[in-house]
Amino acid sequence: MASEIQTKFLVVGAGPAGLALASFLGQNGLDGLVIAKAASTSDTPRAHSFNPFAFECLRDLGIEEKALQQSVRGHSLQSMRWLRSMVGDEYGKVLGWSEHPSCVEHAYGLTPCEYAEFSQSELEPLLVHYASQHNFEVRFSTELVAIERLAEVSGHTQYVCTVHDLISHSTFNIRTGYVFGADGARSHIARSLNFSFTSKPSGGKACNNLLWMLAVNAVLIKTQPSQAVACTTSGAIPIGTLLGDHEVGDPHEVSQLQAEPTSLGESSAGLEPL
Ligand SMILES: Cc1cc2nc3c(=O)[nH]c(=O)nc-3n(C[C@H](O)[C@H](O)[C@H](O)COP(=O)(O)OP(=O)(O)OC[C@H]3O[C@@H](n4cnc5c(N)ncnc54)[C@H](O)[C@@H]3O)c2cc1C
Numbered sequence: 001m002a003s004e005i006q007t008k009f010l011v012v013g014a015g016p017a018g019l020a021l022a023s024f025l026g027q028n029g030l031d032g033l034v035i036a037k038a039a040s041t042s043d044t045p046r047a048h049s050f051n052p053f054a055f056e057c058l059r060d061l062g063i064e065e066k067a068l069q070q071s072v073r074g075h076s077l078q079s080m081r082w083l084r085s086m087v088g089d090e091y092g093k094v095l096g097w098s099e100h101p102s103c104v105e106h107a108y109g110l111t112p113c114e115y116a117e118f119s120q121s122e123l124e125p126l127l128v129h130y131a132s133q134h135n136f137e138v139r140f141s142t143e144l145v146a147i148e149r150l151a152e153v154s155g156h157t158q159y160v161c162t163v164h165d166l167i168s169h170s171t172f173n174i175r176t177g178y179v180f181g182a183d184g185a186r187s188h189i190a191r192s193l194n195f196s197f198t199s200k201p202s203g204g205k206a207c208n209n210l211l212w213m214l215a216v217n218a219v220l221i222k223t224q225p226s227q228a229v230a231c232t233t234s235g236a237i238p239i240g241t242l243l244g245d246h247e248v249g250d251p252h253e254v255s256q257l258q259a260e261p262t263s264l265g266e267s268s269a270g271l272e273p274l
Contacts, residue, residue: 018182019127026134037143045119052113072117
């Protein structure tokens with residue numbers, strides 16, 4: 001017979017939803033367990049435009065400052081652009097949250113917090129750290145494979161969850177009074193318990209474009225407050241877009257820089273090191 005452990009609160013899923021839930025439950029003196037099929041927190045940035053109301057939640061937990069230290073803040077979030085290339089023609093532009101009049105107006109006076117670029121891959125470790133230091137252990141590589149609702153005992157429903165340890169390949173049960181399904185878009189829990197949903201996702205596909213830049217022998221050059229180019233010994237590339245800026249360096253200026261590579265620490269004509 002499979003071994004069994006007991007916990008009052010079981011959170012299934014260690015994404016933003018499950019980890020935030022565990023953090024707030026833990027902050028309020030409750031204890032439990034988080035399990036996740038994944039081996040770790042998110043390895044790609046995923047959700048990244050963080051609004052002030054979400055920062056308020058982190059402020060409540062006392063981790064807003066840590067999050068802001070890992071965020072891109074301020075005017076570098078001005079807009080999104082559609083370009084053929086980083087220095088090519090601009091086909092279109094929409095103002096980003098932090099600059100869009102309706103968002104700014106909406107948030108103005110309502111919140112002490114700010115819009116910032118803070119990615120899910122940075123958020124999740126912060127929450128794991130918080131939850132696991134506040135009464136909720138977090139166990140990765142642990143997949144929920146079945147859930148059974150037991151008959152009520154003294155007015156309380158009990159659940160037995162069968163989980164598979166993806167490291168030892170063993171199976172064990174978790175008996176609990178409360179199960180929280182934070183197991184993402186293809187929720188096993190929602191299917192197992194026949195939840196019905198009143199709306200469906202749009203069906204759009206999400207992807208992250210990751211750009212890696214070799215920083216050896218590179219120096220960041222600021223051209224104007226909202227522009228930046230990175231100069232390497234082999235030339236210069238504008239990184240305004242990488243930082244979320246709506247403007248990148250003027251193509252002629254950049255080609256000039258490419259012709260005369262800037263060495264480490266040196267500033268080009270009219271350009272100041274960041
Ligand atoms: C490539 C990509 C880019 C994205 N970009 C954006 C973006 O720009 N902006 C935005 O707002 N959103 C974006 N998203 C969406 C965003 O990542 C999700 O909305 C968010 O992660 C949902 O959080 P969640 O906690 O509900 O679920 P998830 O983050 O999906 O977490 C689910 C958790 O449940 C666990 N789990 C699943 N099944 C089981 C099981 N059977 N047993 C145990 N654990 C289980 C998983 O291991 C994981 O820990 C993106 C997503 C992807 C994939």
